[in-house]
Amino acid sequence: MTARLIFLQVLAVAALLGAALIVLYYSISAHLEEDNRKELASQSALLARWLADTETRAPGDPLIGKTRAELIATLPVFIRLLAADGRLLVESPQSPAPPRDAFPSPGQTAAGWRSPSRQRLLLSSCWLPAPPGQRAPLLQIAYDVSDDDTLLRHLRQRIGLVFALVLVLSGILTLLITRGVFRPLARLTAAAAGVHASQLNARINEAGWPVELAALAHEFDAMLARLDESFRRLARFSSDLSHELRTPINNLRGEAEVALSRQREPAEYRRVLESGLEECARLGRLIDTLLFIAKADNPAEGIRCRTLDGAAECRAVADFFEAMAAERNLAILVRGGGPVHGDPELVRRALANLVDNAVRHTAIGGHIDLTVREQSGRGTDIEVRDNGAGINAEHLPRIFERFYRGEKSPGQAHATSGFGLGLAIVKSIMDLHGGTVEIASTPGSGTTITLFFPGPAPGKMTEM
Amino acid sequence: MSVLVIEDEAKAAAFIRRGLEENGFTVVLSAQGDEGLALARTEAFEAIVLDISLPVLSGFGILAALRESGNTTPILCLTARDAVADRVKGLELGADDYLVKPFSFAELLARLRSVVRRRNPATESVLHIADLQLDLPKLRATRAGQRLELTAKEFQLLALLARRQGEVLSRTVIANEVWDVNFDSDTNVVEVAIRRLRKKVDEPFPTQLIHTVRGVGYVLEAGRP
Numbered sequence: 263m264t265a266r267l268i269f270l271q272v273l274a275v276a277a278l279l280g281a282a283l284i285v286l287y288y289s290i291s292a293h294l295e296e297d298n299r300k301e302l303a304s305q306s307a308l309l310a311r312w313l314a315d316t317e318t319r320a321p322g323d324p325l326i327g328k329t330r331a332e333l334i335a336t337l338p339v340f341i342r343l344l345a346a347d348g349r350l351l352v353e354s355p356q357s358p359a360p361p362r363d364a365f366p367s368p369g370q371t372a373a374g375w376r377s378p379s380r381q382r383l384l385l386s387s388c389w390l391p392a393p394p395g396q397r398a399p400l401l402q403i404a405y406d407v408s409d410d411d412t413l414l415r416h417l418r419q420r421i422g423l424v425f426a427l428v429l430v431l432s433g434i435l436t437l438l439i440t441r442g443v444f445r446p447l448a449r450l451t452a453a454a455a456g457v458h459a460s461q462l463n464a465r466i467n468e469a470g471w472p473v474e475l476a477a478l479a480h481e482f483d484a485m486l487a488r489l490d491e492s493f494r495r496l497a498r499f500s501s502d503l504s505h506e507l508r509t510p511i512n513n514l515r516g517e518a519e520v521a522l523s524r525q526r527e528p529a530e531y532r533r534v535l536e537s538g539l540e541e542c543a544r545l546g547r548l549i550d551t552l553l554f555i556a557k558a559d560n561p562a563e564g565i566r567c568r569t570l571d572g573a574a575e576c577r578a579v580a581d582f583f584e585a586m587a588a589e590r591n592l593a594i595l596v597r598g599g600g601p602v603h604g605d606p607e608l609v610r611r612a613l614a615n616l617v618d619n620a621v622r623h624t625a626i627g628g629h630i631d632l633t634v635r636e637q638s639g640r641g642t643d644i645e646v647r648d649n650g651a652g653i654n655a656e657h658l659p660r661i662f663e664r665f666y667r668g669e670k671s672p673g674q675a676h677a678t679s680g681f682g683l684g685l686a687i688v689k690s691i692m693d694l695h696g697g698t699v700e701i702a703s704t705p706g707s708g709t710t711i712t713l714f715f716p717g718p719a720p721g722k723m724t725e726m
Numbered sequence: 727m728s729v730l731v732i733e734d735e736a737k738a739a740a741f742i743r744r745g746l747e748e749n750g751f752t753v754v755l756s757a758q759g760d761e762g763l764a765l766a767r768t769e770a771f772e773a774i775v776l777d778i779s780l781p782v783l784s785g786f787g788i789l790a791a792l793r794e795s796g797n798t799t800p801i802l803c804l805t806a807r808d809a810v811a812d813r814v815k816g817l818e819l820g821a822d823d824y825l826v827k828p829f830s831f832a833e834l835l836a837r838l839r840s841v842v843r844r845r846n847p848a849t850e851s852v853l854h855i856a857d858l859q860l861d862l863p864k865l866r867a868t869r870a871g872q873r874l875e876l877t878a879k880e881f882q883l884l885a886l887l888a889r890r891q892g893e894v895l896s897r898t899v900i901a902n903e904v905w906d907v908n909f910d911s912d913t914n915v916v917e918v919a920i921r922r923l924r925k926k927v928d929e930p931f932p933t934q935l936i937h938t939v940r941g942v943g944y945v946l947e948a949g950r951p
Contacts, residue, residue: 539830539941546828550909581879582905585919611909618913 264440271436272429279428283421290417294410299372302386306403309341310390313401340383340404343390346397360385365402374407381408446475450482462490495663502665502682506548510541551683555664558690565605565694569718572634572642573599575606579613580632586621593629594621600636602644603718604695612691615684616646616711623709624650641697641716652705661701662689688713728752729838730769732762732788733777733804738827742775745831746838759783763791771799773842775834778805778816786819793820800841804829832894832942839893853888856948858927858935860888869931879904880923887936887946896943920944 313330330352334341340359343351353359364375365387372386383404392398453466465486471479521534573596580587580594587594594617602609613632620630633645653661660666664686688711692699696716703709729746733739734757743753754769756762759780766774766788774792778785785803792799803816806827813824822841825834853860857870865881867874876884882904887895897916901907904919920936928934937950 536940542828543830543941549828550826578906582901582907582915583913584877584879585922586913586915589918589922607908610907614907614909614913618915 264437264444267440268433268436272433275432276425276429279425283425287414287417287421291414294414298384298405298407298410299386302372302384302403302405305339305405306386306388306401309337309339309403310388310401313343313390339406342402344400344402346399351399360402360404362402365404368400375404381406382411383407446472450475450479454482457486459493462486462493499664503552506665507545510544510548514538514541551687555683555686555690558687558694565608567603567605567695567718570602570604570606570609571599572602572644575602575609576613576632576634576644579610579617582614583617583621587630590621590624590626592621592624592627594632595629596632596634598634598636600634600642601717602634602642602715604715608691608694609715612688612713613644613646615688616713619684620646620648620650620709624648637714639717641714644713644715645710646713647708647710649708652707652709653701653703654705655703658701658703661685662699727772727842728754728770729773729775730754730756730762730766730771731775732756732759732766732780732785733775734758734780735777738777738804741831742834745835749835757781759785759788763788766792766797766799767795773800773802773838775802775804775838776821778803778807778812786815789816789819789821800845802834802838802841804834830896830898830942832939833896833899836890836893836895836899839890853885853891855888855891855935855946856933857931858888860885867927869927872930874926876923876926879919880926883919883923884927884946887944891946891948894939894943894945900944916944 313333330343334343334352334354337354340354340356342353342359342362344362345351358377358379360375360377360383364373365385366373368388372384375383375385377383384407385402385404387400387402389398390401450466453464457464465483466479517534517537521531576596580596583594586592617630617632624630628649631645631647633643633647635643635645637643657666662685665682666686689699692713692715698714700712700714701709702712727750729751731739731742731746731753733742733755736757739755739757743755746753754765754771756765759782762776762780763783776785776788780788785805789801789803792801800822801820803821803824804827805812805816805824813826816824822844823837825837851862853862859868860866862885865878867876867881867884883900886900886903900916905915920938924936928936933948934950935946935948937945937947939945
């Protein structure tokens with residue numbers, strides 16, 4: 263990233279600076295050329311007049327009496343005078359002389375010419391003033407501009423030098439700046455690298471971060487906190503799971519071993535086998551349940567939702583528990599109504615788990631109410647309310663966790679109250695439906711659990 | 727009644743064979759997919775118990791091949807994988823029912839009988855078991871001439887047990903057939919329901935008809951110890 267930034271920065275500087283320097287160079291060189299041309303034009307006009315005026319010089323002029331050739335030889339420019347018929351009248355002695363046809367016609371712009379000795383000459387021509395009726399001689403004039411070339415060459419060298427220097431400097435500067443900017447990132451990286459499963463409680467401490475990174479650092483810490491929590495939950499889950507698995511396997515193994523250790527009555531063997539079957543059924547149910555929750559965590563298959571009659575589903579579940587309720591003289595009442603958008607099997611399973619809990623925790627003669635309430639346009643609530651023992655507030659936050667049992671009572675838990683997975687399943691089912699589950703409880707007066715099923719998403723197929 | 731069992735797991739094949747034979751079935755066993763398919767094509771069976779994960783040719787392959795060739799023998803699939811997609815695929819390919827391992831043998835038996843029965847459904851409307859009489863259309867149950875006062879669900883439960891007398895029905899099968907509850911629940915609802923039914927059907931009379939098979943399920947049978 264740093265290399266890339268430096269590369270891009272240097273590239274940008276090269277492009278901008280290069281363009282600026284090129285424009286500068288060309289404007290200078292154009293300006294010089296223009297000056298030269300103007301100079302040449304005025305010089306040639308002056309010379310033309312001067313050469314024409316040789317006969318009319320003022321008395322005392324030191325040039326009087328000199329021939330044109332002598333005059334020309336004193337000048338720093340190359341001059342060639344041609345008669346109208348093309349005859350050479352006079353020429354500066356410099357050599358090499360630019361050829362005649364290299365000169366532009368009079369009135370045309372000056373042309374450049376380069377001598378074999380690398381001198382650059384600017385060429386121009388004009389007519390000498392002539393008395394009326396005579397054809398005027400042609401003046402060719404060449405002006406040495408080699409000095410300008412040298413100047414421009416120096417300029418080019420300087421420009422190149424400056425260009426290279428600026429590029430190097432900008433590269434170094436970018437490197438320094440980038441380092442400075444990225445130093446917190448490097449610290450963040452180091453902090454992230456220091457996080458291991460064994461020490462998820464480490465935090466990267468928000469203070470001291472630049473504003474731009476504070477949010478990232480904060481989110482990073484929040485992520486660590488979530489991971490930490492998931493990890494703890496997972497660790498707790500696996501330890502609970504291994505306990506749940508060990509118990510029935512231990513029973514199976516121990517009973518079989520003891521039974522086989524000596525000769526017994528057939529009825530004894532029978533009892534052991536029957537007990538083994540019970541443990542197997544327990545294991546099978548545990549596996550089913552765990553698979554169900556695992557699948558709900560990663561719902562690859564999705565669920566098959568359709569619109570159900572909420573009250574009818576509640577009545578079906580109430581029917582299922584009718585015998586149990588009658589046994590304990592509990593009343594299960596279904597009230598209200600409304601459409602529930604859900605997977606019928608899952609909806610029943612969730613309701614059955616809730617009613618099962620309610621039946622188990624409600625004293626003889628109590629009542630359980632299933633209330634279906636349509637929430638205008640949003641979905642439907644199903645509320646399961648009992649007037650049973652209630653749950654202490656300290657258990658509520660964790661009540662939907664797997665294997666969480668409010669009151670630990672190992673002996674009693676085994677046969678009657680299942681694995682402590684009932685509410686975890688309800689939570690999973692509601693997650694699958696995109697719904698929510700809420701619990702409110704007052705010890706001594708009862709528990710209310712509310713399931714919210716959202717309505718079908720608009721424009722979405724009922725088959726999910 | 728002859729059944730073809732295609733299962734490569736030796737222990738599973740052995741207990742299925744033994745259990746089925748003791749329940750009056752004739753069992754032909756095959757441990758390989760291709761061999762099983764050949765057997766299914768050449769001999770007539772009343773049902774096939776088919777494991778999905780088999781060497782050489784998978785259960786799905788056998789299923790597809792049999793149904794393609796027009797063989798309509800009832801097929802009960804067994805699998806250790808509980809993916810809904812698998813179940814749907816099996817049923818789409820023409821399986822009659824589907825059991826996920828671990829299953830109870832009573833359930834295998836019940837399902838096997840029910841896939842066979844589905845082909846030739848019983849039409850009796852009045853059932854007699856010893857001195858118990860069930861009039862299905864009228865929802866009336868009597869024992870020793872005495873009318874039994876049952877709730878609707880109790881009658882359904884008794885009718886289920888009576889229709890399949892002598893068969894041990896697991897709690898799952900009962901919950902499914904009577905209450906349409908398709909999940910294996912931890913609750914003892916079925917136990918309680920059976921207990922209440924017994925109070926009305928068995929307790930007032932000298933002989934017991936509804937029996938508990940511990941760890942397996944319940945059965946309605948006359949003359950069982």
